[in-house]
Amino acid sequence: MLLDREINMLNYLPEFLQDFREFQELAAAENPEILALWGRLDNVMKEQFIEDAxxxxxxxxxxxxxxNPKGSDSLELRKFRILTRLNEKLPYTYKKLAQQLETLCGESGYSLELMNNEYKLIVRVALAAKSMLAEVEKLLKRIVPVNICIDLNLLYKQNAALGSYKHAHLRKYTHEQLRSEVF
Incomplete structure (x- = not known):
């Protein structure tokens, strides 16, 4: 991070000028300005990358x-929406859709099944991306051909994921909570 820099403009002057009080005062006045400039430069660099923006x-x-973001959207959701748009590229193939879902949801954060005979696409998104479900839905509506029915839902926990918990602990939750919430 650039803000951890030590700025002293006096070090850039020849040694014989560093002893003059006028130059010492000038350097002391310029140091905060240069530090602020470095801070702004750091922000410009961050804005180039969505994750750091x-x-x-x-x-x-x-x-x-x-x-057009909603007033209630978190910064994380807004970044996710931007990444979703940036990942949209032609041609829209099954493989490309799988790559986009992997980019957005992670390697094991989704499942994708195309039922050609029924013109149906079944997409399941992992719980970690639950708040982004609407964005995935918008992505699918933009890139999946209109003649294919989209079945989008959450990818629920499997029983094996709950195996490390004792029954006494799990008894506190409903079936719906166990399959779809993080605890």
Missing amino acids: TEDGVKRWEAILNI
Whole structure:
């Protein structure tokens, strides 16, 4: 991070000028300005990468991609939405869709099944991406051909995932909570 820099403009002057009080005062006045400039430069660098972007960078990306965020959207969800849009590329093939879902949800964060004879695409998204389900749905609606029915839902926990918990602990939760919530 650039803000951890030690800035002293006096070190850039020749040694014989460093002893003059006027130059010492000038350097002392310039040091905070240069430090602030480094901070702004650091922010400009962060805005180039969605994962590191600040609120201002996310606003800029949203303007570029013509995305209208809701007031209640978290910064994480807004970044996810931007990444979703940036990952959309032609041609839309099954393999490309699988790559996009892997990018958004992780390698084991989704399941994808195409039922050609029924014109049906079954997509399950892992619990970690639960808040992004609506964004995945928008992505699918944009890239899946209109004649294919989309069946999108959460990828629920398997019983094996709960095997390390004792029955007394699990008894506190409903079946729905056990299969779909993180605890």
